[in-house]
Amino acid sequence: MSLPGNDTTRDGPPIVVEGLHKRFGSTHALRGLDLTVPAGTVCGLLGPNGAGKTTAVRVLATLAAPDAGRVRVAGFDVVREADRVRRTIGLAGQHAALDEGITGRDNLHLVGRLHHLGARGARRRADELLDRFGLTEAADRLVRTYSGGMRRRLDLIASLVTRPAVLFLDEPTTGLDPRSRNDIWSTVRELSAEGTTVLLTTQYLDEADQLADDIAVVDHGRVIASGPPERLKATIxxxxxxxxxxxxxxxxxxxxxxxxxxxxxxxxxxxxxxxxxxxxxxxxxxxxxxxxxxxxxxxxxxxxxxxPSLDDVFLALTGRTAPEHPAGSGPALERTTR
Amino acid sequence: MTTTLTAPATGRQGPVAAEPGRLRRALSDSMTLTLRILLYYRHSPGLIAASLAAPLAMLLVFGYIFGSAMQVPGGGSYRAYLMPGLFVLVAVNGVVPSMVGAARDIGRGVTDRLRSMPISRPAALLGQTLADLLVSAVVLAMMVGVGLTTGWRIHDGVPRALAALALLLLFRFVMNWVGIWLGLLVGREDIAGQLSVLVFPIGMVTNVFVPTGGLPAWLRLVAEWNPISAVAAATRELFGNAHPLGADAPWPLRHPVVATLAWSALLLAVVGPLAVRRFTTHGR
Missing domain, CATH: 3.30.70.100 (Alpha-Beta Plaits)
Structure with missing residues (x-):
């Protein structure tokens, strides 16, 4: 049994989702999603736009409230113990959530202060991360002047300020050039090697293949298949x-x-x-x-x-091809059940 | 005081609200987010100059062009009448940066990042408004300087003048909260930008530019009950500038200082919680 108070995580799998439902108006984004991610592994949530991947991450990161189901991160309930969850996680989303008008270093510094590392602690941590991820040279430039790849890297680094036990990456490489994508990939591998539990969403099978210990294929707000990449591909x-x-x-x-x-x-x-x-x-x-x-x-x-491509996975698993959606238009795939 | 706030040592997970140091952390969060906005201004000092542009342009157009052919009822120079009104416009313009900033943060995902962190929700918004307060104090000081060099004068002594400035900053603070709420509601920077154009006509239907006595009855009713008119009247009163009133002026214009405080309290009590709630539940 864990003591209340200072522990940042509890025993058991760091991510447990059971029967998660989430509606936005008439859109039934998640329809009974189940997912368990063991400690220190990388889980790839794979699915087309509108499958519910981003919604799942938003619920896990305490940004959206579940309508039904049980969701625990690091052993804490995302609704009742949201503040504890927030102290444990890192989140990097689809856009680089950075302040354009200030420097990269200041962005990290502010995040550190908001995590209550103190002014000096935050500065030290920012320097450490900039050094480790090769951004020291650009650190004192305004983020406005950064390339897309650099922004995404800085955004990822910002989610690492607290050394999170659980890291959520929502389509971390969508829209990036191959080199920047490789940078992100190697960072994820390093973090995983250090014991961070990572949940990443992706539309690309090869990304899930490269990074994930387990892949969960999401369609219509449910996990329709899961397992190690090799096993998944072998079924295709x-x-x-x-x-x-x-x-x-x-x-x-x-x-x-x-x-x-x-x-x-x-x-x-x-x-x-x-x-x-x-x-x-x-x-x-x-x-x-x-x-x-x-x-x-x-x-x-x-x-x-x-x-095998994602389309093939879909064809094999659902008997239909993965629907194409313009980015950001979620609901087209969904149909309300009445 | 702190001992009663200590989390229970045994049993279930203590509620986070009962943790010691929560208030201290909230203050620290506010200061950090204040710092965030101030860093913006450090890298773009032109923003301060830009917020002077609108009132200066109006000083030129109204003070020197229209004003050259205007008579203030009861006598006195039009520019001396106009100047406190322009100070009030500076306060009212507080809506714009807050609204655009809040909408931009949503669009860029910064709002989500902040919400995924263990920070106090009211503190997150308070930080933005405090930063703006510091910046607008500078802008107001510059406007006062402009006023003094163009013939406007303080007539009732420094303490009352400081009270006038404090009242202006209070109203700017209220307008910041209105702006944050609207920005969170709108959620898109481009729409927020379009909306900010509306601040001007809302500021026009007041006593900022002309005394309300000569307006058509229906427009006069709107203008005299516009909270901005109360602020302008209070400012003129405290600076000792003329503010001619019709005999049947409504209560807020006859007691403008109290009315300004009341309007501010009312608006803040309504919009503050709405903004915090919107921030907390955005996209939930």
Whole structure:
């Protein structure tokens, strides 16, 4: 049993969500979300725009109140013990939540003071973080002059001022160039190695794949599949795509692909493309594919094996493709149940 | 006093409200957020000059152009009548930076970041208003300097003049809270920017620029009950400047200092809690 008072975390998994429901007006954003994240691991919440990922993070970070369900962070209830949760967590959102009109150093300094590190403690911590994450040179410039990648990095650093036990990252790399994305990724890895529990949301399977110990696929406000990336990908199979030189070969090619993958093939007549996804327990190689097509007398312009994408995960898990949404328009995916 | 606030040593999790040092932490949060706004001004000192621009432009247009053909009822120079009104406009303009700032913070995610931290909610907003108070004290002092060089005078001694300035700062403080509430309500910087244009007509339908005696009856009613008119009348009274009243002027204009205090208390009592509540529950 833990004592009340000075403890910053309690025993048990740092993130426990049970049956979480959240509505915004007529939008039912979360419909019974369940999630447990063990200490020191990275969990990737994967799903399309409007799936409820951001809402889940907002509830976990005490920014939104759950309508139903139990949500505990570091052992504290997000509603009744919100202030305790706030002392334990770090949050970096989709935009860089920084003051543009002041310097990077001052931004960190203010965050430290708001976490009651004291003026000197806050300064020391700011210097430490700037040094560690290679921002010392830019520290005394106004944030207004920073590049997008630098802002996001500073925003992430601002969430680390208190050495949070639990870190929430809401789409930390959306809109970043590859180099900045790699910077964020290596920071997340370092933090995880130091024992920080991380929950990150992403629309990219490869990001979840790179960073997460466990992936939870979210759709319509619920977790529809979860597990280590390897296991998740193993349930999906590889996507085979062939572009034909002659549309008269469609039927033959479909037979070859079905025999090879064990899956049904889909046709795109305009593009003369035929595609299929392998059964999870089969493996297909590119030379093997070409050989079989050649043997059947199918002339190909292009053939490719694609690693599973989020679309494939969705197709496999829900039988439909992941809907595309312009960023920020949540509700289109949702339909109210009456 | 502190001993009674100590959290229970055993049993369930003590409520956070009972922790010692909560008030001290709230004060520290306010000071930090005051510092935040002051740092803004340090890097953009032009902002202070910008907040002088509107009252100076009006001094030129009304004081020197329209004023050249104006007679104040009961005599006296129009510029001496106008000057305290411009001080009041400085106070009323407090709505603008607070409203735009609060809306910008929402748009940039700063509000969410603050709300995810263990800081006192009222303190978070108080910090912004205190910073503005310091800045507007500087702006007012500069305006007083402008007034003194353009022929306006203090007639009733320094203590009453200081009381007038204190009253102006109080009203600016109230306007800051109104602005924060509106900014949180609107939530978008561009809309907040558009709305701030409305401050001008609201400031016009008052006794700031002309005595209300000559207005059409319906407009006069609105102008005389506009809280801004009470502030302007109180300022003129305390500086010892003329403020001609119609014989049937309503109570707030005949007792402008008390009316200003009452309006301020009322507005603050309504808007303060609304703003804190809006901040606390934004996006919940």
């Amino acid at each position: 199979g590889t996507r085979v795509e062939v572009t034909l030189a002659d549309s008269g070969h469609f039927a033959t090619a479909a037979c070859v692909l079905s025999a090879l993958t064990g899956g049904e093939s889909s046709l795109d007549e305009a593009e003369r493309r035929i595609a299929a996804t392998t059964d999870p327990d089969r493996s297909v190689t590119l030379p093997g594919l070409i050989r079989e097509l050649d043997a059947a007398g199918v002339a190909t312009l292009d053939a490719a094996l694609r690693r």
